[in-house]
Amino acid sequence: MFTDSHCHLNFPELVSQLPAIRQAMAEAQVTRALCICTTMEEFEGVHALATAHDNFWSTVGVHPDNEGVTEPTVQDLLDRAALPRVVAIGETGLDYYGMEDRKGGRSIADLEWQRDRFRTHIRAARACGKPLIIHTRSASDDTLAILREEGEEGGAGNRAGGVFHCFTESMQVARAALDLGYYISFSGIITFKSAQELRDVVAFVPLDRTLIETDSPYLAPVPYRGKTNKPSYVPHVARQVAETKGLALEVVAEATSRNFNTLFPGVMA
Numbered sequence: 001m002f003t004d005s006h007c008h009l010n011f012p013e014l015v016s017q018l019p020a021i022r023q024a025m026a027e028a029q030v031t032r033a034l035c036i037c038t039t040m041e042e043f044e045g046v047h048a049l050a051t052a053h054d055n056f057w058s059t060v061g062v063h064p065d066n067e068g069v070t071e072p073t074v075q076d077l078l079d080r081a082a083l084p085r086v087v088a089i090g091e092t093g094l095d096y097y098g099m100e101d102r103k104g105g106r107s108i109a110d111l112e113w114q115r116d117r118f119r120t121h122i123r124a125a126r127a128c129g130k131p132l133i134i135h136t137r138s139a140s141d142d143t144l145a146i147l148r149e150e151g152e153e154g155g156a157g158n159r160a161g162g163v164f165h166c167f168t169e170s171m172q173v174a175r176a177a178l179d180l181g182y183y184i185s186f187s188g189i190i191t192f193k194s195a196q197e198l199r200d201v202v203a204f205v206p207l208d209r210t211l212i213e214t215d216s217p218y219l220a221p222v223p224y225r226g227k228t229n230k231p232s233y234v235p236h237v238a239r240q241v242a243e244t245k246g247l248a249l250e251v252v253a254e255a256t257s258r259n260f261n262t263l264f265p266g267v268m269a
Contacts, residue, residue, distance in 0.1 A: 001029040001031060001253045001254075001257070002028070002029055002030045002031065002212070002234050002235050002238055002253050002257065003030070003031065003032045003211075003212070003234075003257045003260045004025075004030055004032070004034070004212070004213055004214050004216070004234040005034050005163070005165070005185050005212060005213045005256075005260055006034060006036055006091075006133065006165045006166065006187075006211075006213035006214070006215055007034070007035060007036065007213065007214050007215065007216040007231050008035070008036055008038070008215070008217060008218075009021070009035050009216065009231075010035065010042055010045045010046045010049060011216075011217055013228055014216060014217050014228070015045075015049075018049075021231065022053070024230060024231075025230075025231050025232045027232070028233075028234075028235055029235070030231050030232055030234055030235065031257075032055045032057075032257075032260070032267070033055065033056055033057075033231045034056075034057050034087070034088070034260075034264070035049045035056050035058045035059070036058075036059050036061075036090070036091050036133060037058060037059050037060050037061050037062075037090075037091075038061070038062065038063035038066060038091060039062055039063070039066050039069045039070070040062060040069065040070040040072050040076065041069060043058075043060050043080055046058045046060075047060075047080070047083060047085070047086065050085040050086070051084065051085055056085075057085050057086070057087045057264065057266065057267055058085055058086050058087070059086065059087065059088040059089065059090050059091065060081055060089060060090075061077070061088075061089050061090040061091055061092045061133065062092065062117060062121075063091055063092070063095075063135060064092065064093050064094050064095045064114045064117065064118065064135060071117065072120060072121075072124075073120065074120055074123050074124045077089055077120070077124035078124055078128050081128045081130055082128070085266070086130075086266075087130060087131075087264040087265075087266035087267055088125075088130050088131050088132065088133050088162070088264060089121050089124050089125040089128070089130055089131070089132050089133070089160070089162075090121060090125075090132050090133025090134065090135070090162070090165075091133040091134070091135045091165060092117070092118055092122075092133065092134065092135065093118055093134045093139070093143055094111075094114050094118055094135075094136055094137075094139035094142055094143050094146075095114070095135065095136070095137045095138070095139060096111065096137065096138040096139040096142075097137040097138040097139075108142075115142065118143075118146055119146060119150060122146070122147065122150040122160065123150065125160035125162070126150070126151065126159065129160070130266070131160055131263055131264065132161070132162030133163060133165055134147075134162055134163065134164045134165060134182070135165060135166070136164065136169065137168070140170075140173040140176075144173070144177070144180070147180060152181075153179075153180055159181065161182060161183075161263070162182055162183070162263070163182060163183040163185050163211055163263060164177045164182055164183070164184050164185065165185045165187075165211075165213060165215070166185065166186075166187045166189070166213065166215050166219070167185060167186055167187075167198075168189060168198060169201075170197075170201075171200065171201055171204055174201050174204060174205055178205065178209055183209050183210070183259060183263055184210060184211070185210075185211035185212065185213045186198075186202055186210065186211070186212055186213070186237060186241060187212075187213050187214065187215045187221075187237060188214065188215075188219045188220055188221030188222070188224075188225070188229065188233065188236065188237055189219055190202055190221075190237065190240045190241070190244070191221040191222040191225075191236060191237065191240045192222065192225065193222075199240070202240070202241055202244045202245070203244050203245060207252070208255065209259070210241065210252075210255070210256055210259060211259055211260060212234055212237045212241065212252075212256045213234065213237070214229045214230065214231055214234050214237070215229065216228075216229040216230050216231055216233075217229050217230070220233060221233055221236040221237055221240070222236070223236075224236075235249075238252045238256065241256075
């Protein structure tokens with residue numbers, strides 16, 4: 001009934017509990033999950049989850065904040081994207097958050113390697129015809145500009161498309177992402193008391209362009225905030241979407257699962 005469009009089940013705190021996590025998913029009617037890759041080094045483990053379980057799929061990509069890891073070429077990404085049950089490129093994008101404390105006082109100009117990596121992922125996605133999983137944090141202007149520069153504002157047949165995952169940006173950024181033909185995915189953040197502006201974005205984004213996710217093990221929704229997040233918690237995200245839009249929970253569950261099928265046609269293969 002529900003689909004978790006973004007989780008990290010290969011992370012130690014989750015993979016060690018996988019049987020219990022899968023049981024909880026079944027009990028919560030979370031029927032599918034997309035396992036997200038954040039380094040080339042971890043791809044084999046992420047992909048193994050997808051090949052071992054018929055309701056998991058995987059991606060291939062390198063998170064913008066990961067340093068000191070293998071830098072993929074377009075061909076590296078294409079080789080892995082061609083494997084069974086790999087349905088997307090990413091997560092990829094730009095992260096300029098915490099330039100002082102998280103990035104050692106560097107400037108945005110110092111992060112050209114992030115922008116180069118992002119372009120590599122976009123080119124791979126366009127080459128293989130699989131969508132992008134976009135991470136953008138405090139970097140929306142450059143994220144949108146690079147997508148446009150790389151041809152992502154073309155018609156549906158000329159672009160990779162994809163999803164802005166764990167969306168926390170402004171209404172203006174949401175509108176721009178939708179104009180590019182992208183989907184927008186909301187996480188447990190929308191259940192936080194302080195997130196009214198983000199709930200306004202939820203109300204604005206059309207249901208047929210909306211996905212839901214946990215981003216497990218991070219960002220557990222209320223009433224589990226502060227605890228390890230799990231795919232079985234994604235119905236709480238769906239419930240908040242439903243309340244914000246004035247819809248039945250079942251309507252949101254069906255629509256977001258249908259959107260998942262549309263964006264990732266490989267899950268239907």
